[in-house]
Amino acid sequence: MTSRKEVAELAGVSEATVSRVLNNVGPLKEETKLRVLAAATKLGYTPSSIARSFALRRSGNLGVVMPYLPKARLFSAYYFSEILSGIGSKAREEGYDLLMLFRDANEPMDYCGLFRMRKVDACIVLGAKEEPGELAALRLLKEEGHAFCLINQHFEGESFHEVDADHVEGSWQAVTHLLEQGCTRIAFLNGPEAYSNSRDRMRGYTRALTEAGIALDPTLQFEGNFSRRSGVAVAKEMVTRLEQIDAIVAANDRMAIGLQQGLRELGVTAERMPAIVGYDDSDAAELTTPALSSVRVPFYRLGELAAAKVLEMPDGGPEASVQKVRIKLPTELIIRASSQIKKSRRN
Numbered sequence: 001m002t003s004r005k006e007v008a009e010l011a012g013v014s015e016a017t018v019s020r021v022l023n024n025v026g027p028l029k030e031e032t033k034l035r036v037l038a039a040a041t042k043l044g045y046t047p048s049s050i051a052r053s054f055a056l057r058r059s060g061n062l063g064v065v066m067p068y069l070p071k072a073r074l075f076s077a078y079y080f081s082e083i084l085s086g087i088g089s090k091a092r093e094e095g096y097d098l099l100m101l102f103r104d105a106n107e108p109m110d111y112c113g114l115f116r117m118r119k120v121d122a123c124i125v126l127g128a129k130e131e132p133g134e135l136a137a138l139r140l141l142k143e144e145g146h147a148f149c150l151i152n153q154h155f156e157g158e159s160f161h162e163v164d165a166d167h168v169e170g171s172w173q174a175v176t177h178l179l180e181q182g183c184t185r186i187a188f189l190n191g192p193e194a195y196s197n198s199r200d201r202m203r204g205y206t207r208a209l210t211e212a213g214i215a216l217d218p219t220l221q222f223e224g225n226f227s228r229r230s231g232v233a234v235a236k237e238m239v240t241r242l243e244q245i246d247a248i249v250a251a252n253d254r255m256a257i258g259l260q261q262g263l264r265e266l267g268v269t270a271e272r273m274p275a276i277v278g279y280d281d282s283d284a285a286e287l288t289t290p291a292l293s294s295v296r297v298p299f300y301r302l303g304e305l306a307a308a309k310v311l312e313m314p315d316g317g318p319e320a321s322v323q324k325v326r327i328k329l330p331t332e333l334i335i336r337a338s339s340q341i342k343k344s345r346r347n
Contacts (some may be wrong), residue, residue: 002045011039016311020060020095028095030064046264061099061170062091062276062307063120065109067127068102075240078253078282079226079299083151087124087302094311103188106205111141111148122147122310125301126210129194130155149306149325154196158327159316161313161325163306167197170295170331171204174277177293177333179212181341183246187220189234189259191251201279202253220245224255232265237264247339253278253294258289260338275339281332290337305329 008015013036021028021036024307027221039045066080069274084098092099099120108131111118114120123141127151128134138160141148149161178186188205207214224230231254238245239257250256256278263273270290278285281296309325 002043004045006098007036007039007043007045010043011036014308014312015215016092017094025239027162032095039219049118049204059121060095060097061101061120062087062096062311063101063114063123065101065103065111065123065125065127068084068104078280078284082299083303084125086300086305087307088299088303090304090311094307096311099111103127107139110317111137112144112146115144115146122149122313124148124306124310125150126152128153128155128280130196131194147310149244149310151302151306152195152197156196161323162218163302163309163325163329165302167200167297167329167331168204169281170317170333171201171249171251171332172208172299173204173331174295175205176280177335177339178247178275179208179214181247181275181339183270183341184212184214185217185220185244185246187238187245187248187274189214189222189224189231189248189250189255190257191224191226193223198251206221207250224251224258226252226254226263228254228258231255231260233258233263234264235259235262236268237292239263239268242268242272242274247277247281247341249277253280253292256292256294256338257284257288260292275341277333277339281334285334285336287318288338290340292337293332293339296332296334298331301329 004018008018011018013032017032021033022040024239044214050064057320064084088098091177102112111123114123118233123146125148137154142160149163152164152165181220186209188200194200207218219241220235224234248259256276259272260276276292278292278294279297281294283293285292299301305327334346
C-alpha cells in the first residue's frame, strides 16, 4: 500500500505539503500541486477517510510566538528580522501562512489554547526565558503532543525541540581573538541570565580566560538587556574603570554599538577606546566607526530549519511520537577595525 511518504519523496516535497495538496488546505504554488497530484496518481495513492478528516481541520497557519516589549521596535532588530525571514521563506514554500502571536513578558503563554482553538497547526517560540510559568506552559505543550520548536533557547533537562547556534564557541572565539592580541583585562557585557544563550556566552568567556590562565574578575562583568540604550547605560559604569580594561566583548551588536556611543559621549577618544567585539554580525556592524568586529550567527538559517522541522511534525495529541529535534549551528568571528589593538592601548 502506497504511503504519503512515498508520494512526498517522488514529488520532492514534504509529507505536510502532500497532505495540504490532497486536502486543498492553504495557499500552494500551482507547480507544486501538479507535481504532487502527478506523483499520487502514478503511485495510486488515496488518503484514508480518517486522515482526510483530520487534515481538513488544519488551519494552514504556522504560529510564531514573540515577546511583547512596549516601545521596542522588534521587527527592526536584526535578530528577529532575520529569523522571521527564514521562517517565512520556508512557510511560504510549504504553503503556510504565518500567524504572529505576542506573549506578555510578565505572563506565561497559553500555547495549548492556540492548538485547541485550531488557530495554528504548528508553533515556533522566540524569546523563551528560564521562568517557572514559561517552563510549565512548554511542558504542557509537549505532553499534549503538539508540534512546536524553540529557537535560540535551551532548557537543561528538558526534551523540547530546539534549533540553536553554538554560543559557547562564539563567545570563546571573540575572547580568544582579543587574548591573541595581548589583551588580559577583557570586560564582558552580557544579556539577562534568564536566557540560555546568555549563560552559554558566559561559559565561552569563562573557558577562554581559564585556558589562558586568567582568573575571572567580577568587576569586569556587566549586564544589559540586548538594547542599544542598555549599552549606553553600561558605558557610564565602565568609564570609571576604563584604565583597567583592554577590551570588551558584548553579547549583541546593539549593546556594543550603544557602548561605543556612550563612551564617546563621555569623552573617550579613539585612542583611549578599548577594542570591542559585538555579537550577531548585524547589518549595522559594518556601518559603525570603526567597523564593528562581531560573531556571525546564522539567524536566517535557524528560522528556516525550525520551520522545516516543525512542519514535518504531526500534531497528533498525547500519543504523538516524534524524534527529538536538537540542532546547533556553528558561529563565525568576523574581524573588523573595532577589535584591532592600538599600540597606545597595549603599552
